[in-house]
Amino acid sequence: MDQSPSLSRTTKRLAADAAGIAEAAAILRAGGLVALPTETVYGLAADATAGTAVAGIYAAKERPSFNPLISHLPDLAGARRQGLFDANALALAQAFWPGPLTLVVPASPGCTVSDLARAGLATVALRVPAHPVAHAVLEAAGRPIAAPSANRSGRISATSAAHVLADLDGRIDAVLDAGPTEVGVESTIVACLDGAPRLLRPGGIPRAALEGVIGRPLVQAGEAGQAPIAPGMLTSHYAPAARVRLDADAPREGEAWLGFGPETHSHPHALNLSPTGDLREAASHLFGYLRRLDETGRKTIAVARIPEQGLGEAINDRLRRAAAPR
Numbered sequence: 001m002d003q004s005p006s007l008s009r010t011t012k013r014l015a016a017d018a019a020g021i022a023e024a025a026a027i028l029r030a031g032g033l034v035a036l037p038t039e040t041v042y043g044l045a046a047d048a049t050a051g052t053a054v055a056g057i058y059a060a061k062e063r064p065s066f067n068p069l070i071s072h073l074p075d076l077a078g079a080r081r082q083g084l085f086d087a088n089a090l091a092l093a094q095a096f097w098p099g100p101l102t103l104v105v106p107a108s109p110g111c112t113v114s115d116l117a118r119a120g121l122a123t124v125a126l127r128v129p130a131h132p133v134a135h136a137v138l139e140a141a142g143r144p145i146a147a148p149s150a151n152r153s154g155r156i157s158a159t160s161a162a163h164v165l166a167d168l169d170g171r172i173d174a175v176l177d178a179g180p181t182e183v184g185v186e187s188t189i190v191a192c193l194d195g196a197p198r199l200l201r202p203g204g205i206p207r208a209a210l211e212g213v214i215g216r217p218l219v220q221a222g223e224a225g226q227a228p229i230a231p232g233m234l235t236s237h238y239a240p241a242a243r244v245r246l247d248a249d250a251p252r253e254g255e256a257w258l259g260f261g262p263e264t265h266s267h268p269h270a271l272n273l274s275p276t277g278d279l280r281e282a283a284s285h286l287f288g289y290l291r292r293l294d295e296t297g298r299k300t301i302a303v304a305r306i307p308e309q310g311l312g313e314a315i316n317d318r319l320r321r322a323a324a325p326r
């Protein structure tokens with residue numbers, strides 16, 4: 001990969017202890033780039049209030065700059081300084097923060113998140129993650145921290161420090177290694193802009209849990225009459241090098257196999273997301289197993305059918321993006 005001189009740097013491996021957390025926060029305050037663990041995936045973090053720092057994220061990821069980023073805060077009070085919460089947003093935040101939920105709300109008059117991180121929108125995406133290491137870094141940084149998933153744009157999201165380094169070694173200042181992430185798929189994104197909360201991206205909090213709190217069905221983004229407001233959601237994402245064939249009954253000759261639930265056949269290039277059919281276990285393995293099967297060099301990864309319930313909605317969303325034409 002061709003790298004401009006400003007992009008090339010030595011990537012420090014930081015331990016997730018007090019010293020590592022302090023150094024990560026110092027790098028962020030100085031405008032640098034740090035890959036941080038959250039309970040969903042690793043995020044590529046920068047000071048959200050500094051346009052030049054945020055520009056570094058787009059450069060390191062080679063991400064199209066019109067795609068807005070999530071800003072991370074240590075608590076609801078901090079988030080409410082950045083965005084305007086209506087009753088639905090407040091109920092969802094109180095029920096699920098800290099946790100794998102992102103809320104898109106109108107930016108507050110005092111919002112300090114840079115235009116670049118918001119891609120010029122009048123709204124802002126806010127998340128309070130539950131991971132203790134992320135929380136500690138956010139507290140120490142003392143400002144909103146923008147962080148998309150820590151992978152090259154369009155590639156599989158990173159759920160371990162090794163995945164981060166595979167995509168971004170030499171392009172970021174540090175990675176804070178706290179082991180593999182627990183949830184394994186990104187946060188659920190809900191827009192609360194007009195009294196009718198909209199599901200922009202399925203993720204770590206299942207739809208039914210959200211609907212239980214707001215007491216009504218979530219409007220689906222992209223439904224008739226709804227303008228798409230998360231442009232990044234429409235393109236091919238999470239793509240391995242191999243083609244992906246979904247809802248397969250069994251692997252064909254030469255294919256790698258990503259199974260789910262009990263299986264009778266055996267196969268040389270196979271992994272099973274959860275032999276017992278546990279969707280939480282499957283979500284936590286999804287991106288790592290896609291990477292491992294991609295490394296076998298097979299041209300196609302065939303994937304078993306995953307039920308569309310609970311976390312299955314997020315898993316199937318990511319798999320459909322991985323399988324999308326590109």
Ligand code: TXA
Nearest residue numbers: 040042043068069123124125148149186187229230232
């Ligand atoms: O779990 C996660 O959410 C991870 C961790 C690191 O927090 N982050 C993550 O960020 O997945 P990213 O950048 O890969 O995905 C953020 C999505 C994008 O698709 C973007 O279009 C949408 O959030 N988004 C951000 N701000 C938005 C806004 N103001 N309106 C609508 N969509 C927005």
Ligand code: MG
Nearest residue numbers: 148149150157
């Ligand atoms: Mg991503």
